[in-house]
Amino acid sequence: MDYALIVAGGKGLRMGSELPKQFLPIGGEPVLMRTMEAFYTCNPEIQIILVLPCSQQPYWAELCREHHFSIPHRVANGGETRFHSVKNGLAFVTTSGLVRVHDGVRPFVSQEVIARCYTLAAEKKAVIPVIDVVETVRHLEGEESVTVSRDEYKLVQTPQVFDADLLKSAYEQPYTSHFTDDASVVEAWGKPVFLTAGNRENIKITTPFDLKIATALLDSCSI
Numbered sequence: 001m002d003y004a005l006i007v008a009g010g011k012g013l014r015m016g017s018e019l020p021k022q023f024l025p026i027g028g029e030p031v032l033m034r035t036m037e038a039f040y041t042c043n044p045e046i047q048i049i050l051v052l053p054c055s056q057q058p059y060w061a062e063l064c065r066e067h068h069f070s071i072p073h074r075v076a077n078g079g080e081t082r083f084h085s086v087k088n089g090l091a092f093v094t095t096s097g098l099v100r101v102h103d104g105v106r107p108f109v110s111q112e113v114i115a116r117c118y119t120l121a122a123e124k125k126a127v128i129p130v131i132d133v134v135e136t137v138r139h140l141e142g143e144e145s146v147t148v149s150r151d152e153y154k155l156v157q158t159p160q161v162f163d164a165d166l167l168k169s170a171y172e173q174p175y176t177s178h179f180t181d182d183a184s185v186v187e188a189w190g191k192p193v194f195l196t197a198g199n200r201e202n203i204k205i206t207t208p209f210d211l212k213i214a215t216a217l218l219d220s221c222s223i
Contacts, residue, residue, distance in 0.1 A: 002046045002047065002098060002118070003093050003098070003100065004049070005089040007085050008020075009082065021105050026107070031205055032050075032107075036071055037071065038111070039100070049089045049093070076091065081179075086171065099161070100117065100159035102158040106204050106205070107205070108202050108217055109198075112199070113159075113198055116197075126161075127195075128161075130156050130195045130197070136150065156181060169189065173185065
């Protein structure tokens with residue numbers, strides 16, 4: 001079975017908006033809908049699980065009616081942290097297969113990356129997309145800092161794709177603040193995570209500047 005677990009628990013604080021970032025429109029359509037469409041386009045048979053805070057679920061239902069959004073999906077309750085949200089979503093994963101965990105505010109993931117991560121995960125069990133660091137990187141050492149080789153670092157994206165049984169087992173661990181994504185949870189469980197190339201357009205929309213970039217990306221795709 002092919003699952004997509006879309007995590008959308010943002011409150012829009014960094015966006016400076018009362019409307020949570022996943023509901024903000026780009027090109028007239030909420031960000032979250034565009035994200036879900038990317039996975040549905042890749043596989044119309046995919047089982048989509050949307051994780052949303054309970055307080056946001058009535059508004060999501062209203063948006064779906066307003067936009068005639070008909071992509072099949074189930075809604076799980078968001079948790080205190082991303083870790084707890086993903087764990088709640090995994091309760092809807094009831095069969096063996098692969099689970100793609102993706103940020104709800106990354107609507108520009110490419111079809112190629114979605115498909116390649118899935119194919120590799122069928123063999124490797126745990127695969128994440130990454131991109132190169134293009135800026136100079138400095139490491140803080142107290143009040144001082146030193147330049148480090150950017151070639152030794154990668155920026156991590158989603159979807160992060162895992163064997164369903166492996167991921168569910170890893171999420172039985174007690175929560176720690178070091179769990180910043182699903183790969184960190186799986187690594188703490190003692191399993192290796194494999195890297196593959198992501199796509200630079202796959203930005204996470206969290207600030208007003210990101211929203212401007214998203215609008216520009218959408219316009220460029222329409223040309």
